[in-house]
Amino acid sequence: MEIFGRPLPAMLSQLLLGLVNGSFYAILSLGLAVIFGLLNVINFAHGALFMLGAVLAWMGMEYLGVNYWLMLLLSPLIVGALGILIERVFLRHIYKLDHLYGLLLTLGITLVIEGVLRSFYGVSGLPYSPPDALAGATNLGFMVLPNYRAWVVVASLAVCFATWYVIERTKLGAYLRAGTENPRLVEAFGVNVPLMVTLTYGFGVALAAFAGVLAAPVIQVSPLMGQHLIIVVFAVVVIGGMGSIMGSILTGLGLGVIEGFTKVFYPEASSTVVFVIMAIVLVVRPAGLFGKEK
Amino acid sequence: MAATPVAGTPALSIRDLHAWYGESHVLHGVELEVQKGEVVTLLGRNGAGRTSTLRAILGLTGERKGSIRLSGVETIHLATHRIAHLGVGYCPEERGIFASLSCEENLMLPPAIQGGDGGMSIDEIYAMFPNLKERRHSQGTRLSGGEQQMLAVARILRTGANLLLLDEISEGLAPVIVHALARMIRTLKAKGYTVVMVEQNFRFAAPLADRFYVMEHGRIVEHFAAGELEARMPVLNQLLGV
Numbered sequence A: 001m002e003i004f005g006r007p008l009p010a011m012l013s014q015l016l017l018g019l020v021n022g023s024f025y026a027i028l029s030l031g032l033a034v035i036f037g038l039l040n041v042i043n044f045a046h047g048a049l050f051m052l053g054a055v056l057a058w059m060g061m062e063y064l065g066v067n068y069w070l071m072l073l074l075s076p077l078i079v080g081a082l083g084i085l086i087e088r089v090f091l092r093h094i095y096k097l098d099h100l101y102g103l104l105l106t107l108g109i110t111l112v113i114e115g116v117l118r119s120f121y122g123v124s125g126l127p128y129s130p131p132d133a134l135a136g137a138t139n140l141g142f143m144v145l146p147n148y149r150a151w152v153v154v155a156s157l158a159v160c161f162a163t164w165y166v167i168e169r170t171k172l173g174a175y176l177r178a179g180t181e182n183p184r185l186v187e188a189f190g191v192n193v194p195l196m197v198t199l200t201y202g203f204g205v206a207l208a209a210f211a212g213v214l215a216a217p218v219i220q221v222s223p224l225m226g227q228h229l230i231i232v233v234f235a236v237v238v239i240g241g242m243g244s245i246m247g248s249i250l251t252g253l254g255l256g257v258i259e260g261f262t263k264v265f266y267p268e269a270s271s272t273v274v275f276v277i278m279a280i281v282l283v284v285r286p287a288g289l290f291g292k293e294k
Numbered sequence B: 001m002a003a004t005p006v007a008g009t010p011a012l013s014i015r016d017l018h019a020w021y022g023e024s025h026v027l028h029g030v031e032l033e034v035q036k037g038e039v040v041t042l043l044g045r046n047g048a049g050r051t052s053t054l055r056a057i058l059g060l061t062g063e064r065k066g067s068i069r070l071s072g073v074e075t076i077h078l079a080t081h082r083i084a085h086l087g088v089g090y091c092p093e094e095r096g097i098f099a100s101l102s103c104e105e106n107l108m109l110p111p112a113i114q115g116g117d118g119g120m121s122i123d124e125i126y127a128m129f130p131n132l133k134e135r136r137h138s139q140g141t142r143l144s145g146g147e148q149q150m151l152a153v154a155r156i157l158r159t160g161a162n163l164l165l166l167d168e169i170s171e172g173l174a175p176v177i178v179h180a181l182a183r184m185i186r187t188l189k190a191k192g193y194t195v196v197m198v199e200q201n202f203r204f205a206a207p208l209a210d211r212f213y214v215m216e217h218g219r220i221v222e223h224f225a226a227g228e229l230e231a232r233m234p235v236l237n238q239l240l241g242v
């Protein structure tokens, strides 16, 4: 069977690849949106902390023999704790300043994290295989589904929707939404907003580390793996707009899929298509597809 | 209802309060005292410093100096989120209804005061403000101005706060709603709440308050009880231009 002259299995496998990348975009842009909402900081360090999540998974395996599943839990906890430290020591001091300072500060943190790991591991890839339970592929008849990729999509979507649910449907989420609109008033009601800010940053970067561990078996683990991804994710955030959690998730997934299809139909454009879309969205709807015009 | 109030101590006692927004010095030694169960009105022209006084009580201005005691507890050095837990509920001039929250989420937002005995139940609140029950699933900012004002007051009654700081609650509202708010203040007083109201609308405030303070240029310039209102009218007219 063919669609637009391309074989269906090839299309489906690109769709899956697109969804895998889209899953990473979704988790990362979700974290960026939550952090920006409450902290007013454009967290450039997100890519480095994603990378750190993956490298920690590799280190766990390499040095301590800790398996994938345990690192899927531990990496986000370690990176989350590091995030809490970063917020307490650095970010806390710049909230009242222009966004530019937050961007520069987190860029600096990025360079430090990447530089330290580069000096230990260089820039070549560190091998990391998928866990045994998810190795191999399942033949669905119309396509061969690599088990690990399917897992990445399912796990990412589960985490994204759980985050969405907590933010949009629970009391804790109501504090977060209200704090995003007017933190001083929420604090005047007796909510410990500074603590909430710290934990939100920790949570946002823990999400990045979770994505990093998920990515370790499919994207080559290296100290620079966050750099390329974060640039695309910033474009995703610009396209989606900062206003909505669901918007971040859908935009991330959607752009991953568009990228995947571009690989089938016009491979030359696959690495630029996201930026072309970004340029168009910026002209037509500067606040982004889901953003609120100010 | 507040945390361990000492008997006979004022609910609120402000001494020589100075406050700044950045470099700009807006409160110049405010002195004010409110007993438990009193309704006190803060009058003054626009820009006199009434909103700033309420904000300073919650630590929402920039730097502040002097003394602010809540039921005897000094709060001048406390973080904002700790002050609410001493039993203060704040209704800001701009109402502060959250657009990303439903009416009911707005109502349920302020946490119950730690160590308090809980405030009004949600049923009592809905009985007092039936509109809010009807509109509980609507987005907070889709409510009418009057409903938003009711919501802004209602949500601080739930927490167990006894001292209510209400900033211009009658401003810009239709007369029926202003009447409903006046009735509400009387009900709250009967329930034992302590109320500090900032008002521009003198006719709204006059029949409700036990005592009045008048501010000008960041200072208290007049202070009298309800019984002296008649005698003070000429001075008031001159100070407020009513």
Ligand SMILES: Nc1ncnc2c1ncn2[C@@H]1O[C@H](COP(=O)(O)OP(=O)(O)O)[C@@H](O)[C@H]1O
Residues within 6 Å of the ligand: B021, B024, B026, B044, B045, B046, B047, B048, B049, B050, B051, B052, B053
């Ligand atoms: N956020 C702010 N930054 C700087 N100055 C302010 C701010 N808010 C109020 N002011 C100034 O403080 C003074 C007192 O204002 P305010 O307390 O709002 O008075 P009132 O509530 O009595 O109308 C005014 O001169 C006003 O311009």
Ligand SMILES: [Mg+2]
Residues within 6 Å of the ligand: B047, B050, B051, B052, B093
């Ligand atoms: Mg005012």
